[in-house]
Amino acid sequence: MIELITTRHNPMIDPSMHVWGWEIPVYLFLGGWVAGSMVISGWFMRRGHTPGEGCVGHMLPWIGLVLLSLGMGALFLDLEHRLYVWRMYLTLQPASPMSWGGWILVLVYPFLALGALASIPGDLLSRWPALARLAERVRDPVTARWLGTANIAVGVALGIYTGILLSSLAARPLWASAALGPLFLVSGLSTGAAFAHVIARDTAEQTTLLRADNVFLVVELALIALFLIGHLTSGEVHANAAALLLGGPYTAVFWVFVVGLGIVLPLAIQSLMAMHRIAHTLVAPVLVMLGGLALRFVIVSAGQYSHWITP
Amino acid sequence: MARLGMVIDTRKCVGCMDCVVACKTENDVPDGFCRDWISQRLQGSMPDLRLTITSERCNHCDTPPCVTCCPTGASHVHHYGKVVLVDHGKCIGCKACLASCPYGARFIHPEGYADKCTFCIHRVEKGELPACVAVCPTHSMTFGDLDDPESEVSRLIASRRHFLLKPDAGTKPRIFYLE
Numbered sequence: 001m002i003e004l005i006t007t008r009h010n011p012m013i014d015p016s017m018h019v020w021g022w023e024i025p026v027y028l029f030l031g032g033w034v035a036g037s038m039v040i041s042g043w044f045m046r047r048g049h050t051p052g053e054g055c056v057g058h059m060l061p062w063i064g065l066v067l068l069s070l071g072m073g074a075l076f077l078d079l080e081h082r083l084y085v086w087r088m089y090l091t092l093q094p095a096s097p098m099s100w101g102g103w104i105l106v107l108v109y110p111f112l113a114l115g116a117l118a119s120i121p122g123d124l125l126s127r128w129p130a131l132a133r134l135a136e137r138v139r140d141p142v143t144a145r146w147l148g149t150a151n152i153a154v155g156v157a158l159g160i161y162t163g164i165l166l167s168s169l170a171a172r173p174l175w176a177s178a179a180l181g182p183l184f185l186v187s188g189l190s191t192g193a194a195f196a197h198v199i200a201r202d203t204a205e206q207t208t209l210l211r212a213d214n215v216f217l218v219v220e221l222a223l224i225a226l227f228l229i230g231h232l233t234s235g236e237v238h239a240n241a242a243a244l245l246l247g248g249p250y251t252a253v254f255w256v257f258v259v260g261l262g263i264v265l266p267l268a269i270q271s272l273m274a275m276h277r278i279a280h281t282l283v284a285p286v287l288v289m290l291g292g293l294a295l296r297f298v299i300v301s302a303g304q305y306s307h308w309i310t311p
Numbered sequence: 312m313a314r315l316g317m318v319i320d321t322r323k324c325v326g327c328m329d330c331v332v333a334c335k336t337e338n339d340v341p342d343g344f345c346r347d348w349i350s351q352r353l354q355g356s357m358p359d360l361r362l363t364i365t366s367e368r369c370n371h372c373d374t375p376p377c378v379t380c381c382p383t384g385a386s387h388v389h390h391y392g393k394v395v396l397v398d399h400g401k402c403i404g405c406k407a408c409l410a411s412c413p414y415g416a417r418f419i420h421p422e423g424y425a426d427k428c429t430f431c432i433h434r435v436e437k438g439e440l441p442a443c444v445a446v447c448p449t450h451s452m453t454f455g456d457l458d459d460p461e462s463e464v465s466r467l468i469a470s471r472r473h474f475l476l477k478p479d480a481g482t483k484p485r486i487f488y489l490e
Contacts, residue, residue: 001356007328008348008367010418012406017415019406080404081423087383087401098407099382171376171413171480237479308413308477 017172017304023078025296028162029191030071032184032292034064034108035162036192038155040209041115045148048141056200056209060192061115061151063199068108097168101161104154111154114138114147159185166303173241174299174306179227184296186223190216191292194266194285206280210270213288217267224259241306250302258298262291314373315392315430316457316485317444318467319366323451326351326364330443330452334368337431337442341421346428347443363488366443366452368428369416370476370484371395377408377417386425392456394432399424413480430454457485 012019037060044057079085089106093099117131118138125132137143163184166175193213200206231242245254266284273280326349334340334347347368354361375395378386385401386408388394397408402424409417409425420426431441435454439445444452455464464487467473472490 001354003353005351005353006348006367007331007350008345008415010344010415012409013415013418017410019409019419078405080406080419081402082404084383084401084403084423087385087403091384093382093384095379096382096407098380098405102382168380169376169407169411171411235479304410308480 017307020078020300020304022297023074025293025300027071027074027078028165028184028296028300029293030067030074031105031162032159032188032296033191033195033289034068034071034112034188035155035159035185036188036190037061037064037067037196038108038112038115038151038158038192039189040192040196040212042148042151042155045115045118045144045151047148048144055202056196056205058115058119059199060196061112061119063195064112065109065116068105068112072105097161097164101158101165104157104161107154108158111147111151115151118144118147156185159188162188166299169303171308172303172306173237173308174231174244174303176238176241177227177230179223179230180299183220183223183227186216186220187292187295190220191289194288194292197285198282207274210274210280213285214267214270214274217263217270217288221259221263221267224263237308240309241302244302244306245298248302249305250298253294254298254302257294258291261287262294263288266291312390312458313392313456314458314485315394315435315454316371316464316487317430317441318453318464318473318487318489320451320453320467320471320489321363321365322489323449324364324366324447325449326366327448329446329448330366333442333446334428334431337434338429340426344418344420344426346426365476365488366447367414367416367476368443368486369395369412370414370482370486371428371430373483373485374481376411376413376482380407380411382407389432391432391436392430394430394435395427396429396432397425397427399426413477413482414484 008014041057041060044055088102092103117135120135125135138147160181163181167177167180170176190213193209193216197206197209200209228242231238244250266287269284272278328349331345331347340346347366350365350367352363371394378388383401383403385398387396389396404419404423417425417427440454444454453463453467455462457464459465468487473487475484
């Protein structure tokens with residue numbers, strides 16, 4: 001038995017670390033959502049869907065611009081020394097995933113903006129000839145394929161970064177997992193596909209997105225299993241971290257809201273929808289999106305609570 | 312280049328908190344925060360109990376995760392003594408360094424930047440001891456160059472049984488506690 005008494009009582013650190021509140025989970029969720037949207041819109045761009053057809057792929061860059069700005073707003077609110085935020089863009093720290101992420105966020109904007117520009121009908125841009133010429137160039141099939149590939153690549157980088165940001169902070173045992181980057185990426189893809197499904201007008205697109213989302217949800221379940229197994233088969237510190245989700249204080253919220261309502265139930269509903277057993281419903285994709293948000297809240301909160309147990 | 316570190320004799324430390332008060336005074340640490348603190352570990356079961364008192368602070372690790380995770384380079388290893396410091400003018404207050412420290416040694420200063428023990432670098436560069444070491448009434452704390460085999464800290468580490476805090480976190484801390 002070891003009883004530890006300390007005179008330290010620093011805010012945000014004691015009695016257990018809680019440096020990140022709602023802002024970071026919301027930022028990670030929105031970042032993942034944008035990442036998923038970029039991959040999906042990139043896929044549609046590569047397949048040659050042209051603007052004016054009402055293709056969902058052409059709506060996503062606009063929504064991505066709004067979501068990314070909201071996410072960066074949440075990130076800004078989390079900073080404690082806000083007036084110095086410009087310092088982040090005077091350097092690239094190779095060992096810091098947060099530094100890489102800051103630059104990836106800057107890269108995301110132009111690719112989203114080009115995708116958005118391509119979706120504007122030519123006559124609306126007649127007053128800005130330079131923009132109209134650029135939009136025309138982006139709509140060129142060869143350029144559109146290139147832009148689609150770039151959107152997929154940047155989207156994957158953004159999605160993985162949201163997980164690696166946490167997993168690089170090895171002092172928090174729950175986050176110290178290589179599965180966290182792929183998990184957050186696939187969760188972002190799932191959220192993006194669910195949202196695209198909600199706003200899609202075309203039945204064929206809805207079906208494609210539905211099936212893609214089902215694949216993402218199955219992969220997400222597998223990654224969650226790997227994440228937990230990886231911790232359980234590591235040392236005592238990591239097993240204790242996993243125990244936070246397996247009997248500990250985060251068990252109910254994780255299994256009910258993230259796994260049950262966020263993955264398993266919508267997967268079951270969407271599988272029935274894909275087999276045409278039930279009509280299309282927005283319940284399942286909305287549950288998927290809420291599950292993605294719950295995943296970020298649980299992992300960020302439980303990860304901060306996890307710690308090295310050795311005295 | 313020197314590699315500064317500290318050796319603390321737990322047999323001499325009585326937990327008087329002089330080191331804590333000296334640090335707060337010397338470094339103008341704001342109310343409600345501390346850069347160093349006292350911990351008491353009660354180990355064993357009745358009647359075989361052992362109480363260990365430790366004066367703790369940033370361990371100025373050899374592989375500091377707070378430095379590698381910093382997105383602006385504000386957290387850095389100082390050229391003098393390889394002391395881990397924070398450049399307040401570069402810190403954006405993202406708190407990644409707080410999350411990366413297994414010791415919970417950092418905090419956010421009310422002005423918004425990450426703050427922690429500096430080994431009193433402003434005194435050390437003038438040839439003085441850190442404030443906590445200078446005031447310790449039982450002389451339980453020794454400060455010096457860990458790379459110099461002739462230094463008092465190296466001699467103590469070589470001659471006495473000692474332990475590190477959370478060695479399995481892999482950060483290679485530079486504060487050694489004599490048993």
